Amino acid sequence: MKNKEITIYDIAKELDISPATVSRGLRDHPAISKKTKKKIMDIAKSMGYRSNTFASSLRLNRTNTIGVIVHRLDSFFVSTVLAGMEKIASESGYNLIISQSLESTEKEIANANTMFNSRVDGLMASLAYDTEDISHFMPFIDKGIPLLFFDRVYNHKNCPAVVIDNFKSAYEITTHLIEQGCKKIVHVTGDLKRNVYADRYQGYRKALADNGLKFTDDLLIINYLNEHVGPNVDAVQQILAIDPLPDGAFITNDAFAAYCMRELKADGISIPGDIAIAGFNNDPISGLVEPNLTTINYPSYEMGEVAARTLINHLKGASNMMLTDSIVLKSELIVRESSLKKG
Amino acid sequence: MKNKEITIYDIAKELDISPATVSRGLRDHPAISKKTKKKIMDIAKSMGYRSNTFASSLRLNRTNTIGVIVHRLDSFFVSTVLAGMEKIASESGYNLIISQSLESTEKEIANANTMFNSRVDGLMASLAYDTEDISHFMPFIDKGIPLLFFDRVYNHKNCPAVVIDNFKSAYEITTHLIEQGCKKIVHVTGDLKRNVYADRYQGYRKALADNGLKFTDDLLIINYLNEHVGPNVDAVQQILAIDPLPDGAFITNDAFAAYCMRELKADGISIPGDIAIAGFNNDPISGLVEPNLTTINYPSYEMGEVAARTLINHLKGASNMMLTDSIVLKSELIVRESSLKKG
DNA sequence: CTGTTAGCGCGTTCAG
């Protein structure tokens, strides 16, 4: 029933050649004649041989596996990034081990340890909501295992980062709201410990300043940006509590912006008439809610591809070629009805 | 820089005991004294020891890794299932290797082969759009590697399946539309080769029949249910071509239903006045579009948990305990405005 | 172009 596994020894015996030759033949080593290779391949297939990954890993000290740690799997943004990563990885013969931190630093630590013990060849990570200390990633850096951050990154001299220009995008979208006539714009965003939120906040502030708009503390609302995650205070209530009511809102996540918009509308507030709304990400939901959401197109699939490609190039190249600069992908403003106060 | 890896030999030497004892101590073997165990654990930690997974795998012929093949990562349903799986797997000390078929049978075959060669301990799969032949999964069955299908399943005597009652759910939601006064209901769904779509279609047909409504071929629209996948004919145009126009639509995917609804509305059709719409899955989008979508709550996270738990129980238990029955999770109708023709 | 040899790190006999 459970047939014994075929090994290169079995093939060698069958063909009356040495296991080493079989090994080389299977891996398409140049120093093996076409004929022998063909023979080996054929018999391997007919005997149902499959290479033994761990034996190979043990020997080579390499797993052909890349770890990915994300904050959560069930987010449009994340799953799109993963789709891009998976594509590149599988094209290059790498497996992806994926785990989620569920926005908990504690779980992120556990995940990093698991990845480390699984001896992944490289790791790509996007940080949890409020991770501050990244010492759980140090074993990778210390051992020279390539570590790359994407989206929610941490600046470390040994780690490349793949990002977008969050500052610029936020500046643009806020400026757009101002151009539409908004004088008082509330900003709903995530923990400012994360670069993405910090940078967007700065961009927002700069746009206000450049246009002579005053910022007050009640205009900054920090939230998990997900109705179902973490100890959320209701952002919508916070918005409604602002007096006088803002006439614009920049909410750094489309899904959450859509949620807020629904609640505001339910409260009799007209969008964009009373409050113009802008989101972030270009989640499909932004084109389905009414009014359609003005947002920033975040090239998530491309980010996955670029991150994976960068890491894999590094894995295949010389180990001192590690590119440690940030790679900044292009994001752009998409204007839709939710922010159009004028025609 | 790249410190040499610590092995059990190093620990053994340090403590002047045998590697075998270290091995046992590390694995909490009963035949090792408390004291020695403690000593081993302590020194292992202080030396920065990490167990070598492949050496262990090679020896034990086991990887502690579970493969997952899904149709695509960037779907709310799939990512939620994965979130559930990841939770259970990581709790039980298993890693997840995840790959996507992108609805292509060809890629599904490649993925299955990769999983097989990676020697996953078990595999969970949801089939691609139109996979018919599952011979690429046979190596798993032949070798006795547990294989479990979920959602889009294939009935095979050796494979448990985790599903919902698609027939019943479709029957219920169609009946609901009929109760709202619909006399002509169009059904937009996926390839009928997949159980989920076939069963829903049957449920829909049965509901029509039980209520004396006539079915005609133009009421069945087969689609990839995703604007961006595959060679889609525009489902909305197909709906609009039906003469006279239907007064109800059962679209087996919320995201796609939302898309259709937007297009229909853009065409001046009132929802639910002209056409009542029902979706499927209880995707968050169903509660954000207007009108909110009537749908079926699909316990996706739970499905992930149950699937993973079932597989892992099997992996840990006796190999002949393989449960081969289907596990049917509870799904239920959620009525919202998009289908409410009456008050 | 091919064969010989050795060892990657671990767990598991079988002896004590």
Place this chain on the structure above:
DNA sequence: CTGAACGCGCTAACAG
């Protein structure tokens, strides 16, 4: 309770 010895399957020297 502990140790000695072997081998899981593969690949990289080194030899021819």
